[in-house]
Structure formats: structure tokens, C-alpha cells
Amino acid sequence: MNxxxxxxxxxxxxxxxxxxxGIKTFTLEFEDGKLEESFDYRPGQFIxxxxxxxxxxxxxxxxxxxxxxxxxxxxxxxxKVTRALHLKKAGEFVGLRGPYGNGFAFEEIKGKSxxxxxxxxxxxxxxxxxxxxxxxxxNFGKIDILYGxxxxxxxxxxxxxxxxxxxxxxxxxLSVDVPDDKWQDNVGVxxxxxxxxxLDIENTVAFVCGPPIMIHFVILDLLKMGFGExxxxxxxxxxxxxxxxxxxxxxxxxxxxxxxxxxxxxxxxKELGENI
Ligand SMILES: Cc1cc2nc3c(=O)[nH]c(=O)nc-3n(C[C@H](O)[C@H](O)[C@H](O)COP(=O)(O)OP(=O)(O)OC[C@H]3O[C@@H](n4cnc5c(N)ncnc54)[C@H](O)[C@@H]3O)c2cc1C
Ligand code: FES
Numbered sequence: 195m196n197x198x199x200x201x202x203x204x205x206x207x208x209x210x211x212x213x214x215x216g217i218k219t220f221t222l223e224f225e226d227g228k229l230e231e232s233f234d235y236r237p238g239q240f241i242x243x244x245x246x247x248x249x250x251x252x253x254x255x256x257x258x259x260x261x262x263x264x265x266x267x268x269x270x271x272x273x274k275v276t277r278a279l280h281l282k283k284a285g286e287f288v289g290l291r292g293p294y295g296n297g298f299a300f301e302e303i304k305g306k307s308x309x310x311x312x313x314x315x316x317x318x319x320x321x322x323x324x325x326x327x328x329x330x331x332x333n334f335g336k337i338d339i340l341y342g343x344x345x346x347x348x349x350x351x352x353x354x355x356x357x358x359x360x361x362x363x364x365x366x367x368l369s370v371d372v373p374d375d376k377w378q379d380n381v382g383v384x385x386x387x388x389x390x391x392x393l394d395i396e397n398t399v400a401f402v403c404g405p406p407i408m409i410h411f412v413i414l415d416l417l418k419m420g421f422g423e424x425x426x427x428x429x430x431x432x433x434x435x436x437x438x439x440x441x442x443x444x445x446x447x448x449x450x451x452x453x454x455x456x457x458x459x460x461x462x463x464k465e466l467g468e469n470i
Pocket of ligand 2: 433434435436437438439440441442443444445450451452453
């Protein structure tokens, strides 16, 4: 019998970690080991997370496919499903279906330098790709990671950030909009970090992920610096229902964000008539 495409699989929560203010990271495994065997995903893809009796929400996979056997989701509690998830503890179950969406290019960017610009929880899908790239470090040029959040308490993945900054030929810069007493690093929007790094623009691909206003201004900065429209890659958030290209909730022009995205180049978005 064919499986109902809308039926979620059950996954067990193995670990819950406080990631930042209002953001938790959940480590999930399928009980029957299926995650290990058949759940292949690419960085930039997402799953539809189900909390039984509450509903579903699309969530990016933040773990990297190089780490087999589990899945990590970092989730901000903003509404029905995400608040219900935050109440869950290790040992409890959630439903999930996927992976969905196109994901980031990986093979195609080998040989290039890579610039990541993330804002807040927007670092979650980028983290998956960053860790995949560092697992194949010799295939890439310089790696620059610029990351910002509104306040220091909203910065995610600080363990990864510390590790990334120490790896060869890579640079990590942080910034916050509003510092606290202890903050001794950069202050300002994340785009203000761009003049602080050295880039070989012609050979660099830029991945930008975060709140829409941040994406807008960072893309303008990158274009001014000389990046081509096809060298700027971003992810689009839309309210989604099916995640499968069936319900028509998420379209941009003739494209479905759940199917043809959520990853698009700036050039593609312009062609679709999306004003970002
Ligand atoms: C591809 C993709 C990947 C994502 N990845 C992540 C991730 O990794 N981590 C993460 O935390 N989030 C992620 N999100 C965002 C997440 O899916 C949304 O925040 C989702 O709405 C949360 O579901 P919820 O039921 O908790 O919130 P909802 O109850 O849907 O509410 C979310 C927000 O939307 C508002 N809202 C509710 N209904 C409507 C409506 N009809 N129209 C407009 N606004 C409304 C609410 O007031 C609230 O502010 C992702 C979204 C997409 C599309
Ligand atoms: S969410 Fe249904 S078509 Fe994209």
C-alpha cells in the first residue's frame, strides 16, 4: 500500500538544549533507525514538524548531513506549534515529514570561497551547510561567516562559532544591534561587518539568511560591492501548508517556495518578480 504523503513519521526527542533567548535546539531520532538509513537531506531543506493535536510548521534542518543518525532543529517559540514544541522534553515524540525543498548547492560551489551572512535564527539552515563545507574543507577557498542578532542573548550556535573561527582560512565576525554590559565585540547591523573582511568577490558565493529586512539590506550591500545577482543566494519564508507543491499557499510568481525553494539566487527572485 502506498504511504499517505501527508502522514508524518514519529521521531523521538533525544536532547533539548537552550540555544538562545526563546530558541531551543531539539535532537531527534526515529525509533526504528529509519533516520540513519533513508533520511537523506541537503543543507537548506526543511521538514514539516507535527505536534499532534496542535498542527504543523515548516522548520529548517540545522544539523549537517555529514553527521548521520540524528536530526537537529532550532526553533523560536513564536506561535501555536513552536510554543507546543518548546514544552516537549527529551523522551517525548513529535511527528515529521520531509525533507522538502531544494536545498543549497554544494557540489556546484566547490572550488569557490564562501561568504555567509546570517541574522538571528537565520543561521540555522546556514549552519548545516557551514558544517558540511568544513567537513570537506580542502574543496573550498576562504570561508567568511558574518553573524548578527538584535542582542547578545539572541545569538545562536555559540559553540559552533567558536570552533569555526579557529579553522584554517576562515574568519567569523559577530555583531549585535543592542549590546549589554558584557559585550565587547562589534555593534551595528550585520551588513556593517562587510567592509571588515577581505573578499575575492569574483570567486565568492554569498549565502544570506535571516529576517526579511536584513536580507534586503545585505543584498543591497553585496550588489554595491560588485557581487553578481547569481552569486547571491538566499532563502525565502512563506506561510506553508502542504510543503509538497500541492496546496498553492507558498507561491512566488509561478514558483512554489516549498518545492522550487526555499533557496533562490537573487537573480531567480528578480526573474520571479519578487521584490526583496
Ligand atoms: C522553509 C522554512 C523554514 C523555516 N525554518 C525555521 C527554523 O528553522 N526555525 C524556526 O524557528 N522557524 C522556522 N521557520 C518559521 C516557522 O515555520 C514559522 O515561524 C511558523 O509560523 C511557526 O509555526 P507556529 O504554529 O508556531 O506559529 P503560528 O501560530 O503560525 O504563528 C507564527 C507567527 O505568525 C503570525 N500568524 C499566525 N497566523 C497568521 C496568518 N494567517 N497570517 C499572518 N501571520 C500569522 C503569528 O502571530 C506569529 O507571529 C521556517 C519557515 C519556513 C517557511
Ligand atoms: S506549501 Fe503547499 S504548495 Fe507550497
